[in-house]
Amino acid sequence: MRKILIPTDFSENAMNAINYALELFKYEISEFFIMHAYQDDIYADEALISEKTLEVVTDSVGKKSEKELEKTLKTITAISPNPRHTYKVISANNVLLDETDKIVDDENIDIIIMGTKGKSNDKKVTFGSHTLQVLRYVQCPVLAIPENYKYTQPKHILFPTDYLIPYKRRELKLLCEMVSPYRAVIDMLYISRSKKLSLRQKDNQSFIKEELYKNTINFNVENSKHMINTIYKYIKEKHIDMLVMVNTRHSFLENILFQSTIDELSLHLDIPFLALQNMKRN
Incomplete structure (x- = not known):
């Protein structure tokens, strides 16, 4: 349940x-x-x-x-x-x-x-x-x-990541089961100057693929230094229904959440936002 x-x-x-x-x-x-x-x-x-x-x-x-x-x-x-x-x-x-x-x-x-x-x-x-x-x-x-957001089925999901964190099975399973009834497409977005992944990154990418098996997954790379702008552009251009990010020590999301002003996220996030916490729970 x-x-x-x-x-x-x-x-x-x-x-x-x-x-x-x-x-x-x-x-x-x-x-x-x-x-x-x-x-x-x-x-x-x-x-x-x-x-x-x-x-x-x-x-x-x-x-x-x-x-x-x-x-x-x-x-x-x-x-x-x-x-x-x-x-x-x-x-x-x-x-x-x-x-x-x-x-x-x-x-x-x-x-x-x-x-x-x-x-x-x-x-x-x-x-x-x-x-x-x-x-x-x-x-x-x-x-x-978001305020005044009218429900839209989450069919196209953006999940920016650097593949460096050990994702938690329970949290990925939650995402998988939450959006699979809507035949969701999940775009994993790696924002980097390099397309090459380390062995650790490849292992984490494989783990994601296994855990989100009920959904269609695209592994995309964007060549950019400006992470926030790249995410917003992607959301608008690809008509994303939900943004998913992992909040962990030294992560991009942690940097945003702990800034003295969150306005720097340019900040007009007008779609649902799922923060996975990367915490070990039973």
């Missing part, structure tokens, strides 16, 4: 991510964990806390969270009455990052799906602060869905 965690702040963007997840996994037996972490909401209104005790405010915010989750669940079952899907709602007096981490460990979650931005994030940035935190620190694949 596929286990999917979807954090929500009850925004349109969060609901959009839920809709995407329901469509993407409509053929798989899946358990969805819809989670709202509300600790930040307790302290959001200092005036309210000064008027009432912390206990009263916490109780009120907690009840509101549970009510909103019930409403969300009703909406989900109305728009997608899928017998393959089951749902669990989690209302937690915790911060988003810690609760996400906890559920991933407790439930052995396969993938986190979330909107790229919440209620109050800047329109100019691609990833809101919560999404960035989860991408950076939670040891689980994360699929980020």
Whole structure:
């Protein structure tokens, strides 16, 4: 059974991510964990806390969270009455990052799906602060869905890589099974001045081929020094439906995620983005 965690702040963007997840996994037996972490909401209104005790405010915010989750669940079952899907709602007096981490460990979650931005994030940035935190620190694949993105079957996927990292079988299997119902074509893109691969790179390339066996794979090389520009150009020219990258130490994606400003990614990523975390998990 596929286990999917979807954090929500009850925004349109969060609901959009839920809709995407329901469509993407409509053929798989899946358990969805819809989670709202509300600790930040307790302290959001200092005036309210000064008027009432912390206990009263916490109780009120907690009840509101549970009510909103019930409403969300009703909406989900109305728009997608899928017998393959089951749902669990989690209302937690915790911060988003810690609760996400906890559920991933407790439930052995396969993938986190979330909107790229919440209620109050800047329109100019691609990833809101919560999404960035989860991408950076939670040891689980994360699929980020852009604001207002209308579901499109993931038929053409771009996976830029240098073939230098030891990919994790569980994560490649997730990608393989997630997109194979759509007869996806996966373009592995090696951005380099040299077309020659080392023995290590060839071994990793063979491993990818074995693990993504249910899909058509193209192994492409682009001669370029400008990785970000090359990826964007490729996305636009080839009409890519999903971008997949691996987040690991010293990787291209890590460099992007840990920059002081993420705006350098030129940044108008308007397709779903799957970050594999290259973590060893059972």
